[in-house]
Amino acid sequence: MAKTKMSVAGAALLAAGVIAGPAAAELVFPDLSYRTGPYAANGIPFSDGYQDYLTLLNERDGGIGGEMIEVIECETGYNTEKGVECYEATKGEGALIYQPLSTGITYQLIPKATADGIPMHTMGYGRTSAKNGEVFRWVFNYPANYWDGASHAINHILDVNDGDISGKTIALVYHNSAYGKEPIRTLEELAEKHGYELLLLPVDHPGQEQKSQWLQIRRAKPDNVIMWGWGVMNQVAIQEAVNIRYPMENFIGIWWSGSENDVLPAGDGADGYKALTFHNLGMDYPVYDDLKEYVVDVGMAAGAGDQLGTALYNRGMYAAMLAAEAARTAQEIHGTAQITPAMMRDGMEALEMTEEKMAGLGLPNFGPTFNVSCSNHGGDGLGAVAQWDAEAGSWSLITDYGASDGSVLDPLITADSMAYAEENGITPGCE
Amino acid sequence: MLYREAGDFKTSYQADNQTFPIRFDRVGLRVVLVLALGVVPFFINDYWANAVALPFLIYAIAAIGLNILVGFCGQVSLGTGGFMAVGAYATYKLMTAFPEVSIIIHVLLAGGITAGVGVLFGLPSLRIKGFYLAVATLAAQFFLVWLFNRVPWFYNYSASGQISAPEREVLGYAVTGPNAEAWVTYLFCLLFLIFAAVVARNLTRGTMGRSWMGIRDMDIAAEIIGVNPLSAKLSAFAVSSFFIGIAGSLFFAVYLGAVEVGEAFGINKSFLVLFMIIIGGLGRIGGSLMGAAFLVLLPVLLKNVLVGSLGWPTDLAAHLEFMIVGALIVTFLVAEPHGLAQLWRVAKEKLRLWPFPH
Numbered sequence: 191m192a193k194t195k196m197s198v199a200g201a202a203l204l205a206a207g208v209i210a211g212p213a214a215a216e217l218v219f220p221d222l223s224y225r226t227g228p229y230a231a232n233g234i235p236f237s238d239g240y241q242d243y244l245t246l247l248n249e250r251d252g253g254i255g256g257e258m259i260e261v262i263e264c265e266t267g268y269n270t271e272k273g274v275e276c277y278e279a280t281k282g283e284g285a286l287i288y289q290p291l292s293t294g295i296t297y298q299l300i301p302k303a304t305a306d307g308i309p310m311h312t313m314g315y316g317r318t319s320a321k322n323g324e325v326f327r328w329v330f331n332y333p334a335n336y337w338d339g340a341s342h343a344i345n346h347i348l349d350v351n352d353g354d355i356s357g358k359t360i361a362l363v364y365h366n367s368a369y370g371k372e373p374i375r376t377l378e379e380l381a382e383k384h385g386y387e388l389l390l391l392p393v394d395h396p397g398q399e400q401k402s403q404w405l406q407i408r409r410a411k412p413d414n415v416i417m418w419g420w421g422v423m424n425q426v427a428i429q430e431a432v433n434i435r436y437p438m439e440n441f442i443g444i445w446w447s448g449s450e451n452d453v454l455p456a457g458d459g460a461d462g463y464k465a466l467t468f469h470n471l472g473m474d475y476p477v478y479d480d481l482k483e484y485v486v487d488v489g490m491a492a493g494a495g496d497q498l499g500t501a502l503y504n505r506g507m508y509a510a511m512l513a514a515e516a517a518r519t520a521q522e523i524h525g526t527a528q529i530t531p532a533m534m535r536d537g538m539e540a541l542e543m544t545e546e547k548m549a550g551l552g553l554p555n556f557g558p559t560f561n562v563s564c565s566n567h568g569g570d571g572l573g574a575v576a577q578w579d580a581e582a583g584s585w586s587l588i589t590d591y592g593a594s595d596g597s598v599l600d601p602l603i604t605a606d607s608m609a610y611a612e613e614n615g616i617t618p619g620c621e
Numbered sequence: 622m623l624y625r626e627a628g629d630f631k632t633s634y635q636a637d638n639q640t641f642p643i644r645f646d647r648v649g650l651r652v653v654l655v656l657a658l659g660v661v662p663f664f665i666n667d668y669w670a671n672a673v674a675l676p677f678l679i680y681a682i683a684a685i686g687l688n689i690l691v692g693f694c695g696q697v698s699l700g701t702g703g704f705m706a707v708g709a710y711a712t713y714k715l716m717t718a719f720p721e722v723s724i725i726i727h728v729l730l731a732g733g734i735t736a737g738v739g740v741l742f743g744l745p746s747l748r749i750k751g752f753y754l755a756v757a758t759l760a761a762q763f764f765l766v767w768l769f770n771r772v773p774w775f776y777n778y779s780a781s782g783q784i785s786a787p788e789r790e791v792l793g794y795a796v797t798g799p800n801a802e803a804w805v806t807y808l809f810c811l812l813f814l815i816f817a818a819v820v821a822r823n824l825t826r827g828t829m830g831r832s833w834m835g836i837r838d839m840d841i842a843a844e845i846i847g848v849n850p851l852s853a854k855l856s857a858f859a860v861s862s863f864f865i866g867i868a869g870s871l872f873f874a875v876y877l878g879a880v881e882v883g884e885a886f887g888i889n890k891s892f893l894v895l896f897m898i899i900i901g902g903l904g905r906i907g908g909s910l911m912g913a914a915f916l917v918l919l920p921v922l923l924k925n926v927l928v929g930s931l932g933w934p935t936d937l938a939a940h941l942e943f944m945i946v947g948a949l950i951v952t953f954l955v956a957e958p959h960g961l962a963q964l965w966r967v968a969k970e971k972l973r974l975w976p977f978p979h
Contacts, residue, residue, distance in 0.1 A: 225936030234936075265924075265935035267640060270877060270884060275672040275921065282668060297783050297879045305799035317781070366770060367881050375780045392770075395883050493936075521700035606780060 193414040196284065215428045216260040217253065217517060217529070219244060219510075221279040222273060222290040225339050225493070229268040229421030231451040232502055234493055236291055239506025241492035242485050246477075247514055249484040254514055255521040257528060268421070270294050277302065286534040287311055293369035300616070301614070304328045309535040311516075313509050314339070314445055314468055318372055321568030322607035323539065330538050332512070332569030334468040334561050334594075336418075337602065339444045340373035340595035342466050342573040343416050344380050349589070356385030361412035363403060363419065363427055366392035370418040373444075377416070379598050396514075397423025404430040417443040424452035432459030439464065442575070448585070449501045461580035464588075465501075468573045469508045469557040471585045473499030477507075477552030482591035501585060508557060516541045517552075539564055558591050564620035571599075624973040642823060643973075657811060662804035670803035675876045677917045678810040679868050682817045684897040684909035685815070686864025691895070692904035694857035695824055695837030696746050701756035702890035703765030704862050706882050707735045708869025710775050713784040716797075717777060724789040724796055728813070728870045735866025736859040738765075743858030747851060750840075762891055769882040785879035795836055797874045806875050813871060817864050822906050824860060833857050834904075865894075900953060902962025911961040 200595055212472065221419035224230055244259045253259050262283055264276035273295035276286065288303055288310045290296055296316035303310050304327065311330045318337045320329040362377060364370030381388045389412055391403040397419060404427075407415060417462065419427050424447045431441055439462045443452070448465020478498065485491050486498065497503040520529045520537025529537070541562045548556050555557065560569035572591040579586060611618050631637040641647045650722030665674060674885050677695025683701060690696050711731035716724070742761040764865050769775050776784050788798030795801040796809050824830050832853040844850055873880050880886070893916060920942055927938035957964045971978070 223935065225934075226939040229935075263928075263935050265928075265939045267939065269902055270880070271676070274877065278668040278671045282666075293781075294783075294884060297781065297785070297881075298877060301785070301799035301878060366883055368783045371780065371782045395887070 216258045218260050218262060218280075218284045218286055219513060220276070220283070220285045220288060221263045222266050222276050222280075222288065222292075222295065223262050223263055224266050224268045224291075226265065227267040227269075227421075228398075228423075229423070232421055232446070232449060233268065233291065233605075235449065235451070235500045235502035236506035236509075238491070238493040238495070238497045239503035239508075240289070240510045241506075241508035242481060242498075242503075243477075243507040244514065245485050245490050245492070246481055247489065249488075250480055254517050254529040257521075266290065266295060267293065267300070268294075271297050274298060274302075278386075281306060281308060286517065286529065286531050288483075289313065289509055289513070291315070293317075293372065294367060297368055300329055307535075308531040309538055311509070311513060311538065313505075313512065315369065317426040318568075319603045319610065321566065321603050322618070323562075323564050323567035324620060325607040325611045325616055326567060328535060329381075330562065330567045331609070332541070332562055332567065333543075333558055334445075334571045334573050335568050336372040337376040337599045338468075338568075338571035338573055338594040339466050340376040340416075340586035341380065341571075341599060342575070342592065343442045343444070344377070344384065345595065346575050346589065347414050347594055348384065355413075357387075358414070359387045359410065359412040361389040361391055361410070361415045363391045363393060363400075363407075363415060365397060365415045365419055365423055366394045366564050369420065373416075373418055375602060376599065379602065380595065383595075383598060388439070393419070393423055393427070396421060398426055400426050400430050404434050404436075407431075407436065407565075408434045414440045414442065417441070417447045419443065419447045419452075425455045428453055428456045428460050428463060429465075430603055432456045438462035439577075442466065445505075445573075448576060448578075450583075450585075451500075451502075453580070454583075457505070458580045460578055463577050463578045465578070465585070466573050467501070467576050467585075467587070468591075469504060470555060471501050471504060471576060471587065473504075475553050475556060479529055480552060504556075511551060511553065512541070515543070515547065538562060539567070571596075624969070624975075626973060640826075643969075654748060654815075658808070662808055664804050665807050667803045670807045671876070672741075672921055673918065674807050675810055675871075677914055678807075678814045679871045679876055680894065680897060680917055681910045682810075682814050682871070682911040683865050683868035683894045683908060684866060684901065684913045685817050685821050686861045686866075687894050688898045688901075688903065688906070688909045689825070689833070689864070690857050690861035692898055692902075692908075693830060693837060694833040694854065696743070696854060696857060696863075697755040698758040698861070699755050699888070699891045699895065700742060700761035700765070701865055701894045702886040702888060703762040704739055704865040705869030705872060705890060706765050706769055706886035707738045707902060708732060709865030709873035709880060709886065710769050710784065710882070711735065711866065712870040712874050713777075714775065716787060716789060720787070720789075724791060724874065727789075728867055728874070730867040731746050731870040732863040735869065736863040739858045739862025739865070740855050743855050745861075746854050746858065759888075759891075760890055766882050766886060769886075781881075783879050783881050784873065789874075798878065801875070801950040810871050810875060813867055816911070817867065818906055821860075821864065825906070828859075829853075829856060837904075850907070896950065898960075900950060900960055902960030905960070905962035907965070908960050908962030911965070915961065916946075919949070 221237055221240055224233035234487050241261050244261050248259050264282050266273040266276050277299055293315050296312045309328050311423050314334050314596040316331055318335040320326040320331050369551055377388050417427055441463055443465040445466045453460040453463055486495055516538040519540050520533045521527055523536055525531045545559055558572040571594045574587050574591045575589045577588045624645050687701050690698050708731045711734040712727050715727040715730055727750050745757040776782055786797040794805045796805055832848040835848045836853045897912035897916050898909055900915055902908025923942045925932045928935055
């Protein structure tokens with residue numbers, strides 16, 4: 191009795207407070223961000239970059255193809271329950287695409303978004319086997335995925351060691367979640383191929399406590415350490431590595447462990463730390479002039495506006511740029527400016543990123559060129575290695591974009607996606 | 622006005638001892654049940670179901686379960702998250718191993734398995750009490766989460782370590798999986814909540830509940846008058862874990878659809894459910910529901926008001942939410958240490974006398 195009164199009162203209050211749900215006459219891009227909690231240090235720059243680029247399109251070009259863009263931000267705190275709430279709250283607003291920036295939330299949303307017919311873009315995260323677009327019709331993870339990343343890291347170690355790493359020990363320090371566990375399968379396969387020994391060191395959420403893992407590294411003295419970290423875990427790991435005087439040039443992070451926020455707390459000790467990336471770094475691009483003119487100087491920058499040019503800001507901007515280009519492609523395909531999520535999906539599947547296109551957008555040579563197709567939702571999986579220069583306070587690419595080991599990855603992707611198709615009764619195919 | 626009791630006479634022992642002795646409460650309960658079962662399902666949409674109704678219903682079941690152990694039997698437990706995980710993983714293993722069996726049976730079986738695990742971790746309660754027992758159940762929390770992370774058999778050797786619920790139907794309607802309709806999932810969880818509330822209420826009014834309360838109020842005295850502490854404590858652990866297991870099972874299968882043990886069933890979950898029953902009222906079934914409503918609905922409400930209506934930045938709203946919820950919890954507990962249920966009881970007493978308080 192008592193409860194029911196309460197819940198009715200709560201429901202009435204809620205109804206009063208709930209979003210009015212305007213009929214969207216715009217292109218709606220929800221931004222499932224996290225500006226609070228242990229992952230905020232990484233969530234803020236990404237979200238700022240994502241929103242600023244879309245604000246730029248609105249201010250400079252009047253949106254995409256004449257349609258204004260509406261960004262609905264929703265705070266997830268990197269928490270799946272809040273992520274679901276955000277998804278449900280925004281999907282009724284006509285959301286065209288979801289980019290949750292969280293592997294956990296991605297796993298949560300893949301079936302929901304597929305059932306609701308809204309495309310997802312999980313750029314460099316999420317479920318790797320979503321590369322197989324014949325099974326994951328609504329999920330895209332171009333231009334690179336985790337297994338590519340694992341392969342890039344091993345390739346780089348191979349390059350440094352003149353192609354022979356048999357008998358060496360490689361440790362993987364990973365976030366003990368779906369995200370951190372993603373590369374294990376690939377690294378094990380590659381260990382068989384190249385003959386190295388893999389040492390697995392899980393770090394539990396949120397990752398502030400890593401003394402025992404680094405003690406193990408100190409004892410086992412692995413030749414290389416690869417890290418799959420996020421949020422506060424990155425900073426702690428790099429600081430711990432400095433504390434045990436682990437040679438930084440042998441320490442490679444995935445692209446999510448390679449932002450300024452991660453290395454700065456360790457000061458000079460972090461000099462030489464390496465991280466992968468699938469796009470270029472720095473702010474030496476014409477688009478930044480426009481961002482200054484149309485967004486920052488007029489006070490429309492998202493957040494505090496102090497993240498411009500950081501690695502994750504660039505990545506957020508890249509994600510927004512790819513989404514905007516996919517929307518543009520969709521508008522061209524369907525001949526209408528007001529696209530639906532289904533049209534957006536077609537646009538993503540027909541996306542072609544060429545050098546001219548990127549140069550035209552003010553981002554020359556910013557990322558690799560790639561084409562998306564129905565059978566390949568993951569692009570070409572190119573990646574490069576960046577190294578931190580503590581004195582200059584900047585990242586610099588030390589390798590070219592290289593390909594991942596397709597001979598190992600492709601069978602894994604096929605096997606995993608087919609297993610998913612079988613579990614969920616999906617008939618693979620392009621219609 | 623609301624509580625007119627004139628002419629409401631009790632003429633039998635049964636009538637005098639019913640759960641809701643006041644007619645107004647009985648009528649109100651029926652009205653609410655009719656609304657919840659017969660009207661809400663026609664209007665509920667995905668947002669209301671997934672963001673508001675399901676979490677409230679599921680946490681309410683968990684809070685009822687924990688309230689039996691902490692509120693009625695006085696055994697402090699911090700293992701709720703771990704026991705919910707047992708329910709979730711049991712459901713997952715059962716769903717994938719016996720796809721032809723109904724999901725209702727799986728949920729109940731998962732509750733049963735959790736009850737077994739609960740009894741196992743309840744054994745130390747026979748020797749230790751209070752804070753020491755809390756620490757022992759904390760060990761259960763960490764051990765269970767570690768176990769489900771560590772042993773691949775529990776997650777069917779999937780690469781990500783996640784478990785995800787395949788689609789299952791009841792009477793031809795999908796209950797789990799992405800194609801489940803909002804009203805189906807809502808009704809499914811609501812029926813389990815009604816089941817849990819009715820069973821818990823009746824258990825606590827009978828011999829079993831009285832022996833629990835005896836143990837809670839003074840275990841030595843209870844033992845002297847003939848309450849067997851072994852069966853009383855372990856039955857409290859079993860019944861409590863049964864409901865918590867059902868809550869974990871629904872949390873995974875119906876609400877989220879895919880979970881990761883460390884994130885979904887971490888120590889935070891244990892604290893959250895414990896806060897629910899403390900705020901709602903220890904030893905009150907209605908308190909469990911009020912506490913769950915308070916801690917589930919308030920953050921969503923605040924978010925919608927601050928971000929949706931006022932248009933404030935999301936990070937500011939998220940931080941304010943922590944502060945407001947925290948301040949309200951402290952205020953409530955200072956003003957009424959026995960929780961929302963007691964507030965409601967006091968309000969009811971006043972209403973019954975109104976407008977002549979003396």
